[in-house]
Amino acid sequence: WRDLRPSLRESLFLEAANLMGTQSDRLTEILIDEVGSTVLKANYEVHHAQAFVRGIAGECRRLFGDTYRSDYPNVHSYCVRQPLGVVVAISPFNFPLLLAVRKIGWAMAAGNCVILKPSEVSPVVALTLAEIFTQAGFPPGVLNVLPGDGADLGDSLIVDRRVKKVTFTGSTAVGKKIAAKCAANMKKFTLELGGKNPLIVLDDAELDYAVDTAAFSNFMHQGQVCMTGSRVIVEASIYDEFLKGFEKKVRGLRVGPPRDPSTVVGPLIRSEQPRKIQACVDRAVVDGARLLCGGRYKGNYYEPTIVADVTPEMDLFQTECFGPVAAVTRARDFDHALQLANDSCYGLSAALLTNDLEKAMSGSERLQAGMVHINGPTIRDEAVVPFGGVKDSGIGREGGQFALAEFTELKWVTIQKGRQGYPF
Ligand code: NAD
8 A cells, every 4th residue: 555656546535535425415314323413514524524535635646755955975865754554543423424534534645554443423434434435446454444442442552563653533531541652652643632612703893794603613513523612702892792693593593303404403422411511501600600592401402502701710611511502701802802712721723703904913823722713613624724733632733734744754865876985
């Protein structure tokens, strides 16, 4: 696999993308059945995953090296990027198709073979993806799927000497354990972890757009997205007006079974999730926050919820709850908004809504996040960008050239023309 010509490797990825297109209905159905994706989310995920595979295909030709002017006389000096060998990819449940593609794609494009360990609750999506890659002509052994419990399988995969790198997407708690094991075993690792992402609305922002942006950033896939904009930070002068519009919008979001095309908010993945979220919301209210809407659940369905007047001391401000709960916080001014945004152990994505160019530029520089979106939602992802977080949100980047760098080892090579002279 490592020696396959780039054009052949590229054509395999393109064929896989085509097959994902012809089998998109099948993939959509599985995403609805297996992880409770709404029709909207499932379609979005399939489309996006296919676009990623196409993007990855193009990268197969871009394993670039470099040349250096050597200080040694008559020496040709350069470096090459070489695949690592076997990569273990561990993926979460929430976007099981898209994230599996992101985990395996660049690793394989760079010439590595991959063992994908999908979430224990979403093995069928991963196995179907592998089936499609096999149909596309990927040789046996290049992509391997190992379904099972992370805690049971994780250790042996990480410790095995044949595994050269672990790429992990999931919670920060598990990520830290994996990082410690990788370090002890001298393995490379990439971590894409949790977030509690700020969405800042400044007083010059267009209010209706801000409401729509906050709704999309909070309730896409029931808030089960690492980039969910679950800390909405609003400047004081427009705080009440924003809340009025936001509440109206959120009360209108339809909760229902995922297969119903009009559903916006479907079920949460695990039955214990609603209870945990409820406890977090209740605690915030006891501590002085205001419940504007939602705050109740039935089975796995948690109502889209807004909690206002949330402060940094509250758990709801600091903890990723991975559900449809927007915590809204009042900021005195722009500087206070940035201070609030940065008051978090996480640093994945951030959004800033403003028409003030200076504030947009200053905010993008000062926000402690791996990704900042001006006048857009916190949720954005595409194939060739450096996707990733800072602080407890992760280490390393996924996407395009940045991912190829993560999945290759640099080797420095020199070639001596003639003979070098030695001092003895
Ligand atoms: P999780 O951490 O519970 O599980 C993720 C994966 O790790 C699963 O495959 C699981 O089986 C495996 N795992 C669990 N314990 C393990 C261990 N001890 N050793 C090895 N593997 C182990 O996460 P989840 O509930 O599936 O997903 C939600 C989390 O993922 C959230 O925190 C979310 O923010 C994060 N996430 C991050 C990104 C990103 O790109 N930054 C994207 C999606 C989700």
